[in-house]
Amino acid sequence: MSDRRLRVSAKRMLTSSICEIELRDPDGLALPPHPPGAHVSLDTPAGQRRSYSITNPAAEADRYVIAVHRQPGGRGGSVSVVDDTEIGSLLTVSAATSAFELVEAPRYLLVAGGVGITPIRSMLHHILGQGRSRVRLVYLTRTREETAYAEELDRPGLVDVVVLHHSAVAGRADLWQWLAEPDDETHVYCCGSTALMDDVRALTMHWRPSHIHFEDFAGVDALGGTSAPFTLTWEPTGGQIAVASDETALEALRRNGVRTSSSCESGTCGTCRLRLVAGETEHRDLVLTPPERESFVMPCVSRAAGAAITVAPL
Ligand code: FES
Incomplete structure (x- = not known):
């Protein structure tokens, strides 16, 4: 994935804590195409690498628009992107990539919570372009004032x-009214807080798993739980x-001089994917599908399930 320098060409607060930033060459x-649900990774002015969903329609080839939730209690990336950029700032940005791909389906149910509207909005625009009867968006926020794109969507x-x-x-929203009846023709896309996604997961246990899709940039804690040493x-x-x-x-590979790409470093973007050659893996990422887990591993979060694993570049 090649990086390029993009200019901040517009910037505005959508709510008191969500900032929309437009990036152009x-x-x-x-710019490289951005299918609905795609994201970019960028280097914040403070030097962290962070991933953000693209919210503008895929047909707009000359710009990426992202919406960043400024989180003072976070790891500092969002605060730097919002506070340390201005119109004209140059940022190092990856090409768009998608781990939250909109599959072809007769119908869609989109569920967004808070800033989770970002990738869902690009999906909505795309689907609406093909026929409005095919999509329903359920958008959950705390208040109208905290609702990004409220005027655009509430019309x-x-x-x-x-x-x-x-x-x-x-x-609390009752999501059961939309999820009670599994429907082979509908795909569900959900992006929001961990609590919202856990709710949707629990309420769709009776759906085909392949019809339920999640995006989670909160990521996972790479060293959470029990993390045993192993040989790589x-x-x-x-x-x-x-x-x-x-x-x-990933840190151990770098410590030993192996250069390998990464972005979110929380198991959500797919950038650090390596080939799994041998060994049993404790997969902790939110990217790989069950079949992919046979052949790939995300070293930013995943570890050996036993004493050792062998990995290789793609
Ligand atoms: S760097 Fe994003 S999944 Fe590993």
Whole structure:
């Protein structure tokens, strides 16, 4: 995935904590395509690598628009992107990539919570372009003031498509009304807080798993739970690397001079994917499908399930 320098060409607060940033090529060149649900990774001015979903329609080839939730209690990436950029700032940005792909389906149910509207909005625009009867969006926020794109989505023309629910006014949303009846023709796409995604997971246990899709940039804690040391063999050189209990496989590879790409470093973006050559793996990522887990591993979060694994570049 090649990086390029993009210019911040517009910037505005959508709510008191969600900032929309438009990125364009400084020379006006078209950007690599961004299918609905795609994201980019960028280097924040403070130097962290972070991933953000693209929210503008895929047909807009000359810009990526992202919405960043400024989280003062987070790891600092979002605060730097919002506070340390201005119109004209140049940022190093990856090409768009998608781990939250919109599959072809007769119908869609989109469920967004808070800033989770970002990739869902690009999906909504795409589907609406193909026929409005095919999609329903359930968009959950705490209040109207905390609702990004409220005016765009809460308008008469979309009254049969969009359900806006504000929990501070109406209490907890009852998602069962939309999920009770599994429907082979509908795919469900959900992006939001861990609690929302856990709810949707629990309420769709009776659906075909292949019809339920999640996006989670909150990521996973790479060293959470029990993390035992193990040996990682790097197949191209045969080098054996000891991975300590308090480091990730990715960190251990780098410590030993193996250069491998990464972005989110929380198991959500798919950038660090390596080929799994041998050994049993404790997969902790949110990217790989069960069949993919036979052949690939995400070293930013995943570890050996036993004493050793062998990995190789793709
Ligand atoms: S760096 Fe994003 S999944 Fe590993």
